[in-house]
Amino acid sequence: MPEPEVTPPQLVCLGLNYRTTPVEVREKVAFPEAKVADAVQQVRALPGFEESVVLSTCNRVEIYAAHKLDDGRAAHAALIDYLTRHFDLAPAQAEALVTYKLVTIETARHLFRVVSGLDSMVLGETEIFGQVKAAYKVALDTGATGRTLNKLFQQAFTVGKKVRNDTTIQRGSTSVGSVAVDLAEKVHDLRECRVMLVGAGEMSRTCAQSLLSRGAKSIIVSNRNYDRAVELATEMKGTALKFDEWEHALHEVEVIISSTSAPHFVIKPELIEQAMRKRRWDPLLIIDIAVPRDVDPAVNNIEGVYLYDIDNLQAIADEGRKERERQLALCEQIIEEQLERFGFGSSGPRLATA
Amino acid sequence: MDLDRILLVLSTLVFIGGVAPAVAALRSGHWRKRSWQWLAMLIGFSLQTASIYLRGNEVGQCPMKSLSDVLVFIAWSIVLLYFLVGPSFHVSLLGIFTAPLVVALHIIAFALPGAFPAYPPRIVDPWVELHIAISLIAYAAFALACITGIMYLLQERLLKRHQIGGLFYQLPPIQGLARVIQRLVWLGLLLLSVGVGVSLKLNIPVSNPKLIFAWMVWALYLLIGLIMWRQSLSPRQTAWLASVGFVIPFISLWLVTTHA
Numbered sequence: 001m002p003e004p005e006v007t008p009p010q011l012v013c014l015g016l017n018y019r020t021t022p023v024e025v026r027e028k029v030a031f032p033e034a035k036v037a038d039a040v041q042q043v044r045a046l047p048g049f050e051e052s053v054v055l056s057t058c059n060r061v062e063i064y065a066a067h068k069l070d071d072g073r074a075a076h077a078a079l080i081d082y083l084t085r086h087f088d089l090a091p092a093q094a095e096a097l098v099t100y101k102l103v104t105i106e107t108a109r110h111l112f113r114v115v116s117g118l119d120s121m122v123l124g125e126t127e128i129f130g131q132v133k134a135a136y137k138v139a140l141d142t143g144a145t146g147r148t149l150n151k152l153f154q155q156a157f158t159v160g161k162k163v164r165n166d167t168t169i170q171r172g173s174t175s176v177g178s179v180a181v182d183l184a185e186k187v188h189d190l191r192e193c194r195v196m197l198v199g200a201g202e203m204s205r206t207c208a209q210s211l212l213s214r215g216a217k218s219i220i221v222s223n224r225n226y227d228r229a230v231e232l233a234t235e236m237k238g239t240a241l242k243f244d245e246w247e248h249a250l251h252e253v254e255v256i257i258s259s260t261s262a263p264h265f266v267i268k269p270e271l272i273e274q275a276m277r278k279r280r281w282d283p284l285l286i287i288d289i290a291v292p293r294d295v296d297p298a299v300n301n302i303e304g305v306y307l308y309d310i311d312n313l314q315a316i317a318d319e320g321r322k323e324r325e326r327q328l329a330l331c332e333q334i335i336e337e338q339l340e341r342f343g344f345g346s347s348g349p350r351l352a353t354a
Numbered sequence: 355m356d357l358d359r360i361l362l363v364l365s366t367l368v369f370i371g372g373v374a375p376a377v378a379a380l381r382s383g384h385w386r387k388r389s390w391q392w393l394a395m396l397i398g399f400s401l402q403t404a405s406i407y408l409r410g411n412e413v414g415q416c417p418m419k420s421l422s423d424v425l426v427f428i429a430w431s432i433v434l435l436y437f438l439v440g441p442s443f444h445v446s447l448l449g450i451f452t453a454p455l456v457v458a459l460h461i462i463a464f465a466l467p468g469a470f471p472a473y474p475p476r477i478v479d480p481w482v483e484l485h486i487a488i489s490l491i492a493y494a495a496f497a498l499a500c501i502t503g504i505m506y507l508l509q510e511r512l513l514k515r516h517q518i519g520g521l522f523y524q525l526p527p528i529q530g531l532a533r534v535i536q537r538l539v540w541l542g543l544l545l546l547s548v549g550v551g552v553s554l555k556l557n558i559p560v561s562n563p564k565l566i567f568a569w570m571v572w573a574l575y576l577l578i579g580l581i582m583w584r585q586s587l588s589p590r591q592t593a594w595l596a597s598v599g600f601v602i603p604f605i606s607l608w609l610v611t612t613h614a
Binding site: 168171172179182183185186187188189280281282283300303304306308312315316319 | 509513514516518519520522523525526527528529530585587588589590591
């Protein structure tokens with residue numbers, strides 16, 4: 001007796017991200033981390049659905065599912081209906097939801113692009129890879145995935161790694177903060193880096209936070225307004241220094257970030273020469289993000305001193321972004337090759353929004 | 355051509371084959387660390403080792419008496435130290451900088467007039483063999499310090515001129531490179547101290563030019579080591595010293611072997 005023909009489940013993805021939907025709407029349909037496990041079970045329990053993975057980050061909410069409904073449209077309608085009910089959206093809000101509705105190859109292509117960082121706000125960023133892995137693990141642990149999604153996600157992780165290994169999509173810095181970190185890393189081991197903030201502006205705070213998050217040893221904050229220095233130092237678990245004292249501590253730090261509002265140069269060659277002698281010419285990175293500039297450009301001529309002003313940092317970040325964009329075509333090509341390799345056939349429409 | 359020479363040619367080709375695509379990738383700014391680069395170094399090193407072993411069998415002693423043999427032995431020691439030093443100091447790219455020097459040493463060894471001569475038969479003194487082997491490994495440490503110095507100077511230049519691109523992201527932090535230079539100089543100095551110390555046990559007059567050269571090189575690197583220890587110069591100047599300083603032991607090798 002011939003075995004009955006088994007139709008394999010179909011892939012769908014319903015999603016919204018920073019491109020399609022403003023944050024005010026995204027936040028309404030975002031799944032808190034603790035609720036994702038329940039959500040994948042609920043989606044899986046929808047009529048006709050067999051597997052599900054829910055990816056919910058600050059930039060996107062996406063539901064990946066395998067179903068046995070008649071077509072993708074019915075699956076998308078069921079997922080929209082689920083979101084509306086789950087988040088208790090008013091009819092007008094549900095109507096206003098701009099989502100992308102993908103099926104089979106489009107779903108696979110989209111997931112491959114997401115794990116590779118090609119769909120991220122910062123092109124090529126690597127955090128999303130970990131976020132997708134975590135989302136998949138939650139679904140796997142709750143038993144919400146099966147053969148179809150397990151295979152798809154394993155393929156996606158392979159593709160993500162390949163894209164990062166075979167291209168330079170993640171290389172270079174794309175923001176002033178990350179440029180500061182890259183520079184500091186190429187001068188010193190960050191774990192040994194002590195950072196001094198001269199002036200407590202918002203930009204210097206961002207740079208200092210980037211350095212701390214990547215392992216900088218400690219932070220010293222000096223500001224004309226001492227209370228503000230204390231406030232910032234407390235926030236970053238550092239120490240505050242009175243503004244007339246920072247010059248004496250210059251030789252003790254590896255990175256200086258200057259952002260005072262002084263109309264003249266605050267850091268002059270004589271001062272740095274003196275500090276460098278005390279440091280025995282141990283390299284010193286100075287980041288001047290003030291406008292007008294705080295640091296006399298002649299400081300860059302001193303042995304062992306590397307001075308970068310805001311224009312230098314911005315130019316490096318711009319070049320980093322351009323370099324990533326140049327790599328985009330190569331990444332897309334790899335993804336198409338991998339889609340072919342994994343049997344997804346010829347390419348279809350990329351992303352349909354509705 | 356003898357088998358040892360064939361193996362040496364093959365190892366040279368492997369080093370070139372391993373490093374050429376990496377250098378091209380570096381020039382285009384898209385260099386990435388690949389396992390095959392390391393594998394090429396390993397295959398090249400294995401061929402080098404086999405070649406030296408066969409050459410030793412042929413001349414009936416450690417093949418370190420002619421300049422050709424000495425250059426090959428130093429090249430071999432450089433690759434050996436690269437395997438020991440590179441991973442422990444997390445100095446990526448060192449292979450790319452090491453391989454061209456190794457290839458250059460091999461080519462010079464082949465190009466020298468009367469390369470790889472037969473050795474006159476004589477009784478092998480193990481102390482002499484030990485003295486030569488340790489001293490040459492010390493020279494290899496100085497050669498690696500030279501290469502690391504070049505890496506330092508490159509990275510320093512990129513940082514100073516704000517040229518943040520492909521090579522910049524691959525080179526290690528300059529402070530780390532400065533430390534590696536210091537350690538290599540100290541390692542070489544320690545080995546050379548043992549090497550020249552062993553020479554005191556030999557039945558060779560102090561006025562022997564080979565010993566004089568060995569002591570001169572030792573004194574030079576002792577001076578460099580002291581300068582580093584006292585931090586009398588900046589790390590950049592020290593890197594220059596380690597890079598340019600290697601010219602002296604290189605010349606001394608030629609002088610020593612022509613007095614053989």
